Amino acid sequence: MIIGLHHVAISVPDLDKAIAFYEETLGFERIFLNSWDGDRTQADRVIGVSKTSARVVMLRAGNAYIELWEYHNPQPKSLDDQYSPADHGFAHIALQVSGIHEEYERLIEAGMTFHEPPVELGGSLAIYGRDPFGNIVELYEPSKERSI
Secondary structure, eight states: OOOOOOOEEEEOSOHHHHHHIIIIITOOEEEEEEEEESOOHHHHHHHTOTTOEEEEEEEEETTEEEEEEEEEESOOOOOOTTOOTTSSSOOOEEEEOSSHHHHHHHHHHTTOEESSSOEEETTEEEEEEEOTTSOEEEEEEOOTTTOO
C-alpha cells in the first residue's frame, strides 16, 4: 500500500553549492549528510550500480523532502541546463508558496532565473524557474479550492 511521496532526489555536480541554494535560498533544513567511496555494498544494491562513490544530503521544508546527490562514481553525464519541461523524465519539482510575487522577487535577487513573472492559472498562481544547475523548480500558490 502506497501511503504518500517521501522525497524527490536530484543529482547535482556540486553538492555544497546545491546545499547552499536549497537551505539558504529556498529555506530547506538539513536532516542528514552522508558520503562513501566505493565501500557501501548495501547502497550499491539499492542503486543497482557497483562501487558507487557519492555524497548525499536529505533536506526538508514542511512535509516536502529533497535528496541531493553528488556522484563521483559512476561518472555522471551533464544535464542540458536548458532542457525542456516536455522532455521525458522528471519535468520539475513544485514548491507550494504563499505570497508568490514576493517570493519570486526574493528568488530573483538570490540568483534564481525565471522566464517571466507568476501567471494566474485557474485561480492559482504558478511559474517555472531554474536552480543553479538548470533543474526546473515551480513556485505554486494554489487557490483555496486547490490548497492541501
